[in-house]
Amino acid sequence: MSAGARTWAEGDELPPLEIPVTRTLIVAGAIASRDYQDVHHDAELAKAKGSPDIFMNILTTNGLVGRYLTDHFGPDAVLRKVAIRLGAPNYPGDTMVLTGKVVSVAEGTAQVAVVGANGIGKHVTGTVTVGLPREGASR
Amino acid sequence: MSGALDVDGAGGVDEDAFLKELKAYEGQPAAEGGVGRDLVNEPMIRHWCEAMGDTNPAYTGPDAVAPPTMLQAWTMGGLGGHQGRSAAQQELFELLDGAGFRSVVATDCEQEYLRPLRIGDEITFDAVIESVSERKTTKLGTGHFVTTRMDVRANGELAGTHRFRILKFAPAKRPARTSGxxxxxxxxxxxxxxxxxxxxxxxxxxxxxxxxxxxxxxxxxxxxxxxxxxxxxxxxxxxxxxxxxxxxxxxxxxxxxxxxxxxxxxxxxxxxxxxxxxxxxxxxxxxxxxxxxxxxxxxxxxxxxxxxxxxxxxxxxxxxxxxxxxxxxxx
Structure with missing residues (x-):
């Protein structure tokens, strides 16, 4: 999209993305990812299993991290690798703020360290490898 | 910080012998000959993008590709249950359930995308149990990490790999149920x-x-x-x-x-x-x-x-x- 010769360099910080963790997002993400584990939609059963409430599934977190990267690098960027680790769960009512930093750029790919922090800690930490859009490159 | 984490229901098991039993599953298949329930399709992509708030134009239109992070979604069994889950995987989970580690939470997901998934692709997959950890105590509770690695194919061609780690655990005692x-x-x-x-x-x-x-x-x-x-x-x-x-x-x-x-x-x-x-x-x-x-x-x-x-x-x-x-x- 962006015709301007946008370049990326090590140390670049991505603008933060705030994700309100609503009950709707948790449930919509779980269903869109075909994940019917009760802990992602049924608060009573989640409590019975020792969780204070329903919580976001890892597939949704993965999808949000992917979105965060392509929002920034544009539709011609290609996700090559997404590796995430979950920590503090995303419970309803919380807000997750995604931040990212380019840790290396080489041979048309960038490695980006991503953190998604919520009110109780780091929900997700990860590294994403993105194939950067080349000028005139088409999908 | 998290205080004492007593384990419900996991007592009485000889830990070493149990670990040996668990370790025997390493290298065994977790899923064999799995077939995605749906071909890669526009409605599922759209529902995903709606949920994620993802407006990337690459995921719409006649030559749309699926969001790469959807990789695992195409392999999910949905309400119909898991497709192609192996007997070994089943047994391993029953073993853990039986020892009181009945709760499950995903902790790690590492995906590599080799080729984009396009509308109409047929998804097949195989997975192997890579490792079962020794007993670990986390803030959530005590249990074992199980790591699987899946190869996902589109029309027979390797499209991505998916390493997935879950914790099968007995929740830490939380007498503070919301109801008190x-x-x-x-x-x-x-x-x-x-x-x-x-x-x-x-x-x-x-x-x-x-x-x-x-x-x-x-x-x-x-x-x-x-x-x-x-x-x-x-x-x-x-x-x-x-x-x-x-x-x-x-x-x-x-x-x-x-x-x-x-x-x-x-x-x-x-x-x-x-x-x-x-x-x-x-x-x-x-x-x-x-x-x-x-x-x-x-x-x-x-x-x-x-x-x-x-x-x-x-x-x-x-x-x-x-x-x-x-x-x-x-x-």
């Missing part, structure tokens, strides 16, 4: 430790009086109760009754870890009394996220159970219980 009840019995607040040095304070509470110590040597007020005066060292003291007026000097909101008989999130305030001393207590009658430093509050007494009453503070403007409905605690 465990096994039908209400969980009570911790009992105060009453001794010669502070008995007068609790006697005051019984009579709905918040008593502050006052040094008879130098007249300095002190709280909490202590045997001697920090200013002059005198051990002689009297009490004065607090007027009950105060302001929030500082506060924290407790989210985690959950604590018996308390229902997070809730505000714990450091209240500066009109007399000048400070007391730690709950700020009640106001949503936890509306507590503010400097907020005027007034003392009241909360009956926690038949044996225990405690002083708490309520913002002065909001004496009606209407504020409580703003943040329902029992959904």
């Amino acid at each position: 009840a465990k096994d039908g019995k209400p969980v009570r607040r911790p009992r105060p430790v009453i001794n010669r040095d502070n008995a007068g304070f609790w006697q005051g509470v019984e009579q709905h009086k918040l008593l502050i110590q006052c040094c008879t040597g130098c007249s300095v007020l002190r709280f909490p109760w202590l045997p001697g005066c920090n200013s002059c060292g005198s051990q002689e003291w009297d009490t004065v009754e607090a007027s009950g007026e105060g302001t929030v000097y500082s506060y924290v909101v407790m989210h985690h870890p959950p604590f018996p008989a308390f229902d997070p999130p809730y505000a714990v305030g450091l209240i500066e009394l009109a007399e000048g001393v400070r007391i730690i207590s709950n700020v009640v009658g106001v949503p936890h996220d509306e507590v503010r430093i400097g907020m005027p509050v007034r003392l009241e007494f909360l009956r926690a159970d038949e044996e225990l009453e405690v002083p708490v503070f309520r913002p002065v403007q909001q004496e009606s219980p209407a504020a409580a409905s703003a943040e329902g605690s029992a959904a």
Whole structure:
């Protein structure tokens, strides 16, 4: 999209993305990812299993991290690798703020360290490898 | 921080022998000949993008590709259950369930995307149990990590790999169910430790009086109760009754870890009394996220159970219980 010769360099910080963790997002993400584990939609059963409430599934977190990267690098960027680790769960009512930093750029790919922090800690930490859009490159 | 993590139901198992049993599953298939329930298709992509708020134009239109992070979604069994899950995987999970590790949470996901998935692609997959960890204790509870690695193919061509780690665990004891009840019995607040040095304070509470110590040597007020005066060292003291007026000097909101008989999130305030001393207590009658430093509050007494009453503070403007409905605690 962006015709301007946008370049990326090590140390670049991505603008933060705030994700309100609503009950709707948790449930919509779980269903869109075909994940019917009760802990992602049924608060009573989640409590019975020792969780204070329903919580976001890892597939949704993965999808949000992917979105965060392509929002920034544009539709011609290609996700090559997404590796995430979950920590503090995303419970309803919380807000997750995604931040990212380019840790290396080489041979048309960038490695980006991503953190998604919520009110109780780091929900997700990860590294994403993105194939950067080349000028005139088409999908 | 997280305190003792006792494990429900996992006791009595010889840990080493159990681990050996678990380790035997390493290298065994987790899924064989799995076939995605649906071909890669536009509606599922659109539903995904709607949920994620992803407006990337690459995922729409005639030559749309699927969001790469959807990789695992195409392999999910949905309500119909898992497709192609192997007997080994089934057995491993039953073994863990049987030992009390019945809860499951995903902890890691590593995906590599080799080629984009396009509308109409048929998804097939195979997975192997890469590793089963020794017993680990986390904030969630105690259990074993199980790592699987899946190859995902589109029309027979390797399209991506997916390494997935879950924790099969027995939840850490959380007597603080949101209802404040465990096994039908209400969980009570911790009992105060009453001794010669502070008995007068609790006697005051019984009579709905918040008593502050006052040094008879130098007249300095002190709280909490202590045997001697920090200013002059005198051990002689009297009490004065607090007027009950105060302001929030500082506060924290407790989210985690959950604590018996308390229902997070809730505000714990450091209240500066009109007399000048400070007391730690709950700020009640106001949503936890509306507590503010400097907020005027007034003392009241909360009956926690038949044996225990405690002083708490309520913002002065909001004496009606209407504020409580703003943040329902029992959904």
